[in-house]
Amino acid sequence: MRIKRSSSLLPEVRRGKPVNINVDGKPVEAYEGETVAAALLSAGIHTFRLTQKHQHLRGLYCGMGICYECLVTVNGVHAVRACVTQVAEGMQIETCKELEL
Amino acid sequence: MKQTFDVIVVGAGYIGCSAAYHLCKAGLKTALVEQGPPAAGASRANYGNIQIQDMELEKSSDMIQLARTRFAHLEEELGNKVGLRQISGLLTIETESQWKLMETRRSTVSTCGIFSELIPAEHLREVEPLIDPSGLLGALYHAHEGQVDPFKLIWSYLVAARRLGLQEYYQTPVTGFALNSGRIEGVQTSQGFLSAGCIVLCSGAYTAQLGQMLGCEWDIHYILGQALVTEPFDLLLRSHIASASFFEPAENEEPGTVRANFAISQSPHGHLLMGEAMYEAYHFKRHVPFQSLSSVSASVTNYFPVFSKLRILRSWSAPVAHTADSCPLLGPSSRYQGLFLAAGFRSTVIVTPLIGETVAGLVTRGKLEFDISNFLPERNNYAH
Numbered sequence: 001m002r003i004k005r006s007s008s009l010l011p012e013v014r015r016g017k018p019v020n021i022n023v024d025g026k027p028v029e030a031y032e033g034e035t036v037a038a039a040l041l042s043a044g045i046h047t048f049r050l051t052q053k054h055q056h057l058r059g060l061y062c063g064m065g066i067c068y069e070c071l072v073t074v075n076g077v078h079a080v081r082a083c084v085t086q087v088a089e090g091m092q093i094e095t096c097k098e099l100e101l
Numbered sequence: 102m103k104q105t106f107d108v109i110v111v112g113a114g115y116i117g118c119s120a121a122y123h124l125c126k127a128g129l130k131t132a133l134v135e136q137g138p139p140a141a142g143a144s145r146a147n148y149g150n151i152q153i154q155d156m157e158l159e160k161s162s163d164m165i166q167l168a169r170t171r172f173a174h175l176e177e178e179l180g181n182k183v184g185l186r187q188i189s190g191l192l193t194i195e196t197e198s199q200w201k202l203m204e205t206r207r208s209t210v211s212t213c214g215i216f217s218e219l220i221p222a223e224h225l226r227e228v229e230p231l232i233d234p235s236g237l238l239g240a241l242y243h244a245h246e247g248q249v250d251p252f253k254l255i256w257s258y259l260v261a262a263r264r265l266g267l268q269e270y271y272q273t274p275v276t277g278f279a280l281n282s283g284r285i286e287g288v289q290t291s292q293g294f295l296s297a298g299c300i301v302l303c304s305g306a307y308t309a310q311l312g313q314m315l316g317c318e319w320d321i322h323y324i325l326g327q328a329l330v331t332e333p334f335d336l337l338l339r340s341h342i343a344s345a346s347f348f349e350p351a352e353n354e355e356p357g358t359v360r361a362n363f364a365i366s367q368s369p370h371g372h373l374l375m376g377e378a379m380y381e382a383y384h385f386k387r388h389v390p391f392q393s394l395s396s397v398s399a400s401v402t403n404y405f406p407v408f409s410k411l412r413i414l415r416s417w418s419a420p421v422a423h424t425a426d427s428c429p430l431l432g433p434s435s436r437y438q439g440l441f442l443a444a445g446f447r448s449t450v451i452v453t454p455l456i457g458e459t460v461a462g463l464v465t466r467g468k469l470e471f472d473i474s475n476f477l478p479e480r481n482n483y484a485h
Contacts, residue, residue, distance in 0.1 A: 052333040052371050068414050071332070079332045079412040099334055101407050 114144030119457030146419035184250030328376030
């Protein structure tokens with residue numbers, strides 16, 4: 001869900017240029033300057049990965065690069081922190097992807 | 102604040118927590134004093150391996166053999182799972198001289214009844230399927246080693262000791278010792294004076310600093326050990342793998358030199374622990390030098406190209422105690438009555454349960470199950 005300007009009394013919402021990204025094969029709305037985590041949450045995707053041992057759901061937690069809970073696969077690179085990675089044109093993001101050694 | 106105890110244990114690492122538990126179990130009123138939180142030094146920065154491959158062979162074999170027997174009932178005794186599992190140990194051999202060294206080692210450990218075998222490179226994959234044996238001559242293989250979760254083990258000791266009345270003082274550095282005509286009477290801490298007739302120092306790399314307060318110069322130094330931790334994956338690695346170069350006599354290196362001695366293990370939670378670039382240091386800094394990242398990961402992917410896809414999540418560095426003759430400082434100090442040491446162990450996890458018992462035996466003047474005369478703190482006239 002994204003913030004919309006619902007009244008002329010509110011300030012204008014300013015965003016960067018639209019960027020084309022794909023999440024698990026589907027196009028998702030994203031703007032320049034946003035993090036991967038912001039784009040995923042805006043698209044209603046809350047589960048970023050599953051834990052290795054018990055397959056429990058994990059998503060954004062600390063939001064500042066410390067806790068390593070929000071790991072996703074970006075352009076085939078496993079375990080990228082969604083909260084500190086900015087979106088880029090043509091980015092292919094995969095959630096809940098198991099590591100293949 | 103004045104509090105009186107039978108015995109005060111300084112240091113809440115593997116040895117200190119085990120000692121505290123066994124002292125409480127022996128019915129003594131025990132306090133545990135620690136400058137940081139529990140398991141803050143080398144006890145938080147290690148692989149948790151119950152290993153015999155690291156042992157000093159001449160004087161420690163009785164102790165290690167006895168120590169191994171203590172793991173069978175450990176979880177039962179502590180009433181807690183400590184992540185105990187069996188893994189094997191592999192020492193990879195790159196050169197002819199290392200092969201000779203490992204051959205000698207194999208025959209020595211077999212005389213103490215520990216089975217190991219030399220495996221030529223072409224059969225290495227039978228014991229460790231993921232290894233790339235090109236560039237290796239072979240490896241020395243111990244089938245029976247093990248692993249625990251360091252934090253679960255230390256926590257289990259603390260919980261069990263607490264049930265028996267242990268008093269804990271964390272974030273409480275020792276600032277001095279109270280002495281009276283050659284007897285220990287207590288410790289001065291940041292939280293006040295704690296009185297006890299017996300003090301046990303289980304302070305690992307920090308033991309020398311405490312020794313200075315007592316005017317003792319024990320032969321205990323430290324090196325900084327580091328490791329990198331990757332994201333978790335399925336438990337695929339069967340052994341703890343280290344390079345035989347660990348056993349080669351160290352050349353005269355300047356303190357501060359990074360040595361990428363290859364050593365890897367998979368933690369019970371699936372993380373690959375890879376290290377350990379060790380260097381001797383005069384400081385207690387806990388940073389990981391940037392050279393370690395490339396040198397350690399290069400040495401790992403060299404033998405395990407399959408791990409090149411793994412991403413490193415974090416790293417650690419901690420001062421690890423060591424002594425010139427690789428034997429621990431264990432036993433009563435000859436200088437002060439009531440002062441005991443248990444520090445400087447080469448392979449700590451394997452001796453943790455046994456040394457706890459030994460410390461309790463020393464303090465209560467009970468019978469010890471092995472001879473500690475080679476480990477006495479003031480052996481070789483190190484004390485002045």
